[in-house]
Amino acid sequence: MKRVAFIFPGQGSQEVGMGKALFETYDEVKELFEQADDQLGVSLTKLMFEGPQEELTKTEHAQPALLVNSAAIVSLLKKEGIEPVMTAGHSLGEYSALVASGSLQPLEAAALVQKRGQLMEHAYPTGKGAMAAVLGLEQDAIQEVLDKIEGEIVDLANINCPGQIVISGSKEGVEKASDLLKDAGAKRVLPLNVSGPFHSRLMKPASEDFSKALQEAELSDAAIPVYANVTAEAVQDKEMIEELLVEQLYSPVRFQEILEKFVDQDIDAIVEVGHGKVLSGLVRKVKRRMKTFNIQDPETLQAFIDWYKEDS
Known part of the structure; x- marks a missing residue:
């Protein structure tokens, strides 16, 4: 069986049209997207498929949109019997990684990152x-x-x-x-x-309020190692995950170190799960010969599944 690591994009990867082909092709994707719309009280699907881009880019919309999109792809991979041996995400993407690890359920994670986005948006005066x-x-x-x-x-x-x-x-x-x-x-x-000075000390007020939201969420221990943005170390304990998610708001994202640790391990590929190819590009800058995949539509999903199941 091939050993793969999943990485998940963060804010900035959102784009009008994201997830549409997956939504139209797979019933489970459609169901998750519609459940997220109901839970969050906003039509994420309409924003994702029709825009406008400025509205989709607002932190409180971009974050749950990217997470739900990534979580939907994870569910399709799981259905094919494909699960990672380790995972990580860039900033917001850490929540998608926690979904992939079983630490958070998709709708719980979507509500959390919506709250996170709202707090980040209002933590510091707009334009300052x-x-x-x-x-x-x-x-x-x-x-x-x-x-x-x-x-x-x-x-x-x-x-x-x-x-x-x-x-x-x-x-x-x-x-x-x-x-x-x-x-x-x-x-x-x-x-x-x-829209704000993210991952700086100016986000500390948001982290204090977000800590309360996290305490009310249902986190579980992660089934596989999740490499945390704050430490670039593997974590599975739910209390430690919670603590690091609070710190993550005002701490640097140490993604280069995470990728360096990934490429040094015995894995066959690093897979960017979600919209865009930003992280795949970062992997190649850390180790050019590392095999990478990006999954963001039915074609790239099938290409990865075909590779994964070759000779296995």
């Missing part, structure tokens, strides 16, 4: 926070620059792969940092189209 991708500069060099900025908060937010790190903080702080980082040798510093 910012994020930017720093290309071509290593983590230590970036941190050195951020340490020099006074009077503003700017933190490392996503450590994605060699030469691609995201910073987050107040708008003025990120602008100051961007100029200093270019002077320090960054090839490019690209502002991101986001």
